[in-house]
Amino acid sequence: MGAEPVLQLRDLVVRYPGAPAPTLAGLSLELGRGQRLALVGPSGCGKSTVARAVLQLLPPGSQCQGGLQLAGVDPRNLQGAALQRLRGTAVGLVFQDPMTRLNPLLTIGEHLRDTLQAHRPDQADPIRRQRATALLARVGIPPERYGSYPHEFSGGMRQRVAIALAMALNPSLVIADEPTTSLDVAVAAQVMAELSDLCRESGSALLLISHNLALAGQWCDQIAVLDQGRLVEQAPARQLLLTPRSPLAQRLVARARELEASCSPAPPPAAQLLAIDNLRCWHRLGGPPWQPRWLKAVDGVSLRLQAGETVGLVGASGCGKSTLCLALMGLAEVRGGTVRLQGQDLLTGRGAGRRLLRRRIQMVFQDPLACLNPQMRVGEAIADPLLIHGLASPAAARQRARELLEAVGLSPAEAFEGRRPRQLSGGQQQRVAIARALILEPRLLLCDESVSMLDAEVQAEILALLRQLQQKLGLGLLFVTHDLAVASGFCHRVIVLDGGRIVEEGPGAALLADPQAAITRQLVAACPRLPVGRHAQSN
Amino acid sequence: MVVDAPRPTKPATNLSARLARWGLVIVAAYAAVALVMPLLVHLGLLSDPTAGVDNPVNAAPSWGHWCGTDRLGRDVCSRTLAGSGVALQVVVLAVLIALLIGVPLGMVSGYLGGGLDRLLVLLMDTLYTLPVLLLSVVLAFLLGRGLPNAAAALCVVYIPQYFRVVRNQSVQIKAELYIEAARSLGAGPLWILRRYLLRNVITSVPVLLTLNAADAVLVLGGLGFLGLGLPETVPEWGGDLQLALTALPTGIWWTALYPGLALFVLVLGLAFLGEGLERWLSDG
Numbered sequence: 001m002g003a004e005p006v007l008q009l010r011d012l013v014v015r016y017p018g019a020p021a022p023t024l025a026g027l028s029l030e031l032g033r034g035q036r037l038a039l040v041g042p043s044g045c046g047k048s049t050v051a052r053a054v055l056q057l058l059p060p061g062s063q064c065q066g067g068l069q070l071a072g073v074d075p076r077n078l079q080g081a082a083l084q085r086l087r088g089t090a091v092g093l094v095f096q097d098p099m100t101r102l103n104p105l106l107t108i109g110e111h112l113r114d115t116l117q118a119h120r121p122d123q124a125d126p127i128r129r130q131r132a133t134a135l136l137a138r139v140g141i142p143p144e145r146y147g148s149y150p151h152e153f154s155g156g157m158r159q160r161v162a163i164a165l166a167m168a169l170n171p172s173l174v175i176a177d178e179p180t181t182s183l184d185v186a187v188a189a190q191v192m193a194e195l196s197d198l199c200r201e202s203g204s205a206l207l208l209i210s211h212n213l214a215l216a217g218q219w220c221d222q223i224a225v226l227d228q229g230r231l232v233e234q235a236p237a238r239q240l241l242l243t244p245r246s247p248l249a250q251r252l253v254a255r256a257r258e259l260e261a262s263c264s265p266a267p268p269p270a271a272q273l274l275a276i277d278n279l280r281c282w283h284r285l286g287g288p289p290w291q292p293r294w295l296k297a298v299d300g301v302s303l304r305l306q307a308g309e310t311v312g313l314v315g316a317s318g319c320g321k322s323t324l325c326l327a328l329m330g331l332a333e334v335r336g337g338t339v340r341l342q343g344q345d346l347l348t349g350r351g352a353g354r355r356l357l358r359r360r361i362q363m364v365f366q367d368p369l370a371c372l373n374p375q376m377r378v379g380e381a382i383a384d385p386l387l388i389h390g391l392a393s394p395a396a397a398r399q400r401a402r403e404l405l406e407a408v409g410l411s412p413a414e415a416f417e418g419r420r421p422r423q424l425s426g427g428q429q430q431r432v433a434i435a436r437a438l439i440l441e442p443r444l445l446l447c448d449e450s451v452s453m454l455d456a457e458v459q460a461e462i463l464a465l466l467r468q469l470q471q472k473l474g475l476g477l478l479f480v481t482h483d484l485a486v487a488s489g490f491c492h493r494v495i496v497l498d499g500g501r502i503v504e505e506g507p508g509a510a511l512l513a514d515p516q517a518a519i520t521r522q523l524v525a526a527c528p529r530l531p532v533g534r535h536a537q538s539n
Numbered sequence: 540m541v542v543d544a545p546r547p548t549k550p551a552t553n554l555s556a557r558l559a560r561w562g563l564v565i566v567a568a569y570a571a572v573a574l575v576m577p578l579l580v581h582l583g584l585l586s587d588p589t590a591g592v593d594n595p596v597n598a599a600p601s602w603g604h605w606c607g608t609d610r611l612g613r614d615v616c617s618r619t620l621a622g623s624g625v626a627l628q629v630v631v632l633a634v635l636i637a638l639l640i641g642v643p644l645g646m647v648s649g650y651l652g653g654g655l656d657r658l659l660v661l662l663m664d665t666l667y668t669l670p671v672l673l674l675s676v677v678l679a680f681l682l683g684r685g686l687p688n689a690a691a692a693l694c695v696v697y698i699p700q701y702f703r704v705v706r707n708q709s710v711q712i713k714a715e716l717y718i719e720a721a722r723s724l725g726a727g728p729l730w731i732l733r734r735y736l737l738r739n740v741i742t743s744v745p746v747l748l749t750l751n752a753a754d755a756v757l758v759l760g761g762l763g764f765l766g767l768g769l770p771e772t773v774p775e776w777g778g779d780l781q782l783a784l785t786a787l788p789t790g791i792w793w794t795a796l797y798p799g800l801a802l803f804v805l806v807l808g809l810a811f812l813g814e815g816l817e818r819w820l821s822d823g
Contacts, residue, residue, distance in 0.1 A: 329723045355725060363723050370716035375738035384734065388726045440724070 006173045006205045007031040007054065010067030014046075014053050014229075017061030023049045025229035026066070033172065036199065036206040038216030038237070040252065041226035043425065043455050047209045049229075051175045055087055071172050088119045092166030092204070094159070094195070096178040101162060102150040108161045109146035112136070115168050135164040139194050154317070156187035163195050170202045177209045181453070184317045184482040189526035192219050211455035213256045214485075214528035217241045225249045241530050255460045256530055260485045266507075267308045267492055271342075273476040274305040274444055279337035281320070281327045281500075297323040299500035300337070307443065308470060310477040312491030312508060314484055316519060320500040321480045325446045328478075329363050342443065359389060362437035366449040368429035372421040372436075379405070379417030382436045389440065404435040409465060427458035431465065438469065444476040452483060463490050484520075484527045488512045496520045559815020562749075565808025573624030576617075586614040588621040588774040597791055607793035609779070610786055619797045621774040626805065629686060629769070630755040633693035634748060640694070641701025646732050646740060648702070649709025660706070663699040671696050671754070672761050679767040689768040693758060697751050704747055708740045742820060749813035753806045760802050776802045 007029065014024040023046045031037050039047045052058050053068065056075045068074055071090045078086055095101045102111060112132035116123065123131075133143045139160040150158055159179060166174055176195060180188035196219050199206045210216050216223050217237045224234040225248055233246040244250045279301045287293035298320040305311050313321045326332035328339065328346075339346040344357055365371040372381050382404055383397035392400060398417075405413035408431040421429055430450060437445060447466070451459040467490070470477055481487050487494050488508025496504040496517060503517040515521045579585045586594070586604075594612035598604055606616035648659045666674070678692035712718065713736070721735050762768035763777020771778065776798040783794035 331719065331723055358725055363720075365716060365720055367716060371720035373717045373721075373735050373738065376734075384721075384726075385724045388721075388724055388730055436724075 004072055005030045005032050005069070006035075006071055007207070008067065008069040009050070009054075012050075012053060012066040012068055013063070014049055014058065014065075015063040017059060022063075023229055024053065027226070027229060027231055029224060029231065029234075031173065031205050031207060034200070034203050034205055035222065036196070036208065036220040037222045037224060038208040038210060038220035039224050039226055040210060040213055040216050041232075041248075042252070042457055043211070045226045046229040047211075047226055048177055050226075051093065051177050051207070051209060054173075054175065055091055055093060056083060085119065088115065088171070089169045090171055090173060092169070092171040092174045094162050094166045094174065094176040094179045096181050102158065104150055107147045107149055108136070108141075108153070109133075111161065111165060112168055115165055119169050131168075135168055136161075138167075138198065139164045140190075154187075156183050156191055159183060159191050160194060163191070163198065167198050167202065167204070171204055173205045173207065174199055175207045175209070178211070179208075180215065181210075181212075185484065186316050186482075186522055186526045188215075189528070195219075212528065213241060213252060213456065214260075214530050217531060218528040225252070238531050252457065253530070255457050259456065259460050259463070259489055260530060265492075267306070267310075270307040270309070270474070272304060273307045273309075273342060274303075274478075275338075275340040276301060276303050276328075277338045277340075278302055279324070279327065279339060280335045281323050281332050282335045283333070296500045297332075298327060301497070301500070301502055303495060303502070305444070305476045305478060307476055308474045309493070310467075310470065310479055310491045312487035312494040313478060313480045313497060314482065314487050314494055314520075314523065315497035316482065316523065319497040319519075321497050322448055323500075324497075325363060325448045325478070325480055328361055328446060330358060355389070359440045360443040361446065362440060362442040362444075363446040363448065364430070364433050364437050364450045367453060368426065368433040369421055371433060372429065374421060376420075377417065378419050378421065378424070378432050379413075381421070382417075382432065382439055385436060385440050391440075400439060401435070404439055405432075407438070407469070408432070408435045410435075425458075426454050427461060430454060430458075430462050434462075434465065434469070438473075441473075442475070444478065446478045446480070448480045449482070450479075451486065452481065459486070466490075482523075484508075484512060484523050485529070496523075555815050555818035558811040559819060562808045562811030562813070562815055565804060566812060569623045569627060569805055569808070572620050573627050576620050576624055580617065580621075585617045585620070588613060588618040589772060597786065597794075600793055606797045607791075609782060609794045610791075611782075615779075615794055615797050618774040618779060619776070619801050622776045622779070622798060622801060623805070625686075625769065625773055625775050626756055626759060626802075629689050629693065629759055630752050632687070632690035633755055634697060634752050636690065636694040637697035637751070638701055638744065638748065641698040642705050642737075642741070642744065644698075645702040645705030646709050646736055649706040650713050650728065650732055650736060652710070656706075659702070663702045666695070667699045667703070671758055675758055675762060676765060676767060679762050684768065684770045686769060686773070689759065689762065692762070692768070693755050696758065697755065700747060700751060701744070704743055705740050708743060709736055712736060712739050746813055746817040746820060749809050749816060753809035753813065756802065756806050756809065 009027055009029040012024050012027045013022050015022040027050065039050060041047055053064055054070060054075070058064060064076060068076060070086065073086060075083060075086055109132055112135060113128055116128045116131060120128070133146060136146065137143060141157065141160060153161065179195065180191055183191060192215070196206070206220070208216060208220055220237050222234060223237045223240045225232045225246065227248050233240065233244065233249045240249060241253055244253045279298055281298040282294040282296050285293040285295050301324060303311065313324065315321050323332050327334050334347055341357060341360055346357055349357055379398060379401050382401035386392040386397040386400060387394065402413040402417060405411065405416055410416045410428060410431055421432065424432065451462050454462060466477065469475065479487065479491055488511060491508050494506065494508045494511050495502055496519060498517065498519040504511065504520050511520060512524055515524045580587055590613070594604070594608050594614065596608065596612045597610050598608045600607045604614050604616065606619065609615055644659065648656045675692045675696055678695055679689060682688040682692055718731060718735055721731050759768060760777035763775045764781045766781065769775045769778070779798040780795060787795050
């Protein structure tokens with residue numbers, strides 16, 4: 001470890017313009033050369049503000065007081081070109097959503113070359129190009145893809161490009177702000193491995209901002225817990241996860257363990273709710289009419305679900321789990337097979353009977369904000385399904401919406417019904433989406449990655465809510481996720497999909513302990529787990 | 540140590556707010572004049588804008604006639620004031636009809652897509668290529684003179700503008716997840732158009748509305764100047780300007796100045812309002 005820390009914060013106070021209280025209230029942190037530190041904490045604790053303050057990307061009018069030293073320099077004293085040089089060479093930044101951070105009109109090679117050109121104007125063009133291809137190769141992107149545009153890449157590939165960009169100038173510090181939240185587990189593990197290896201090779205320090213404790217524990221030496229802009233606890237990763245000292249850290253670790261270790265006992269036998277037989281959803285990709293090429297998104301899936309049961313659908317991206325949901329909702333084309341809901345055929349029905357049957361399946365989407373009309377107030381949004389089906393007068397629908405707001409834990413309902421979706425937190429938005437799905441009194445609820453965008457604590461709350469509603473209403477739940485830990489804890493039964501087919505099926509805990517299929521083994525291996533030590537067991 | 544980052548762009552927002560306020564004041568003043576004018580004429584405080592038989596012809600501004608009289612002996616002041624009501628009526632009618640036709644058409648076209656969309660886009664783009672004044676001149680000529688006819692001639696010009704903006708926004712919004720979520724709840728196309736699409740596309744319309752209204756005032760003036768649009772008995776700025784044109788070389792300036800000024804200020808007010816609205820909507 002070098003004598004001089006790469007990043008040193010001393011009593012840093014940051015206040016956004018117009019904010020009543022400072023977002024960072026006296027934060028002190030130190031990060032030495034080559035160290036890997038994770039910043040964790042509940043939403044809104046100021047994690048991302050640290051990154052913005054270090055790079056001086058705070059919105060104009062913000063206050064930033066206290067000691068801030070980046071590689072021995074205070075970035076606040078720099079202006080214009082010097083600040084830009086510092087941003088590129090001393091710090092590399094990897095964002096959560098790589099798509100929005102890449103220019104859609106530049107190829108990824110040009111992205112890299114631009115960065116190199118801006119910071120190494122003296123280098124010759126061929127050398128720059130060579131360095132760019134070397135960087136891409138380093139993050140696992142073949143040189144043929146040099147001329148590809150960002151939209152031609154998958155999420156994981158884009159995040160790799162972002163990592164290559166951040167590492168292009170061998171910065172002494174890399175800040176990764178939730179780098180894998182939008183990726184599935186298997187890809188996330190690969191991306192984190194690349195990032196971690198690159199940091200080690202170039203001797204860069206890594207500041208990982210995450211809400212996932214297990215991820216932080218797996219990839220970082222140190223974990224710092226933040227709350228309301230202050231450092232609550234900092235300790236070596238293993239120590240903090242096994243024996244957290246501060247109440248907040250204890251709560252966070254307990255929640256994460258609860259999520260991982262909870263196990264749902266088999267539900268009491270009940271009537272069969274859903275029976276899918278040999279369902280096929282093929283998309284036509286082209287080819288001559290006598291020899292069409294198909295994308296077999298779902299290829300012969302059969303499953304049974306009884307009332308009050310939760311079945312988890314697990315698989316890597318592109319395994320067909322979302323298509324299956326869409327097919328059940330009637331939003332994707334079905335090529336063959338049967339789906340029976342309470343004994344009635346869901347696919348062949350017509351007219352009023354079909355609409356009546358469809359009402360019994362509802363869906364909760366991944367992104368609660370995107371699935372709510374931004375111009376509709378929450379009360380209206382929840383009442384809308386009743387009006388769509390003409391089941392109630394507007395006043396009665398309003399009243400019912402209020403009851404459901406209370407039922408999903410948003411009480412008093414009067415305080416929430418007048419708000420717009422944007423004015424709610426992520427967890428509250430998802431509660432609204434659940435209330436909206438439940439107002440039609442469905443028998444089966446499809447949850448498509450419904451908790452993957454929420455932080456661990458809120459995830460646990462939403463899952464508890466779903467379980468409670470399930471017990472009260474006898475709902476069948478089809479729970480789609482890429483997170484095996486969540487699936488095994490929450491679901492009674494887990495089904496693993498790969499390439500549109502079921503490859504493995506069984507109780508979640510058994511699957512985790514002894515995975516059979518290759519894809520299951522891969523997912524289990526990729527899934528970051530909290531360390532288990534003697535301390536934890538004696539707890 | 541306190542680092543004060545550069546202040547946010549306060550002056551710009553202030554300027555747009557000031558513009559919008561001035562625009563609103565101007566338009567409100569015109570509307571007030573339009574409402575009060577008939578009453579004042581009825582009470583005898585202002586002379587009848589169409590009666591001019593017993594007045595002196597081409598009289599310069601005086602205490603009897605504040606803005607003078609034109610070559611038929613009509614009071615320029617009351618004609619100018621009366622013109623505001625006529626212009627506002629035609630323009631509001633025209634822009635509203637354009638809105639009521641263009642917005643639903645754009646939404647349906649954008650949301651449903653397919654052949655209907657292509658046909659409508661082709662039609663609207665064809666309309667769009669024709670010069671505004673030429674199109675309305677032809678239409679006004681075909682439809683004949685009269686207030687509703689002038690409004691109809693104007694509205695055809697503006698339908699493609701609403702159609703285009705709303706259609707493109709509908710295409711963008713129909714890919715949003717909340718539209719899919721609504722479909723998954725069982726909502727039909729009509730319901731989605733009404734409850735989900737409309738509210739999200741309508742935000743861009745007020746700006747277009749005010750800017751179009753400014754444009755429509757000018758086109759209406761142009762039609763009047765060419766002797767089309769409104770009947771000669773209705774006091775109208777464009778027609779008055781046409782009459783004033785022949786008198787201008789003889790030094791009679793008041794018949795041209797006041798109607799021209801009225802036209803100019805109303806257009807300015809509407810344009811200010813539009814610019815201010817645009818800033819305000821894009822900020823908030």
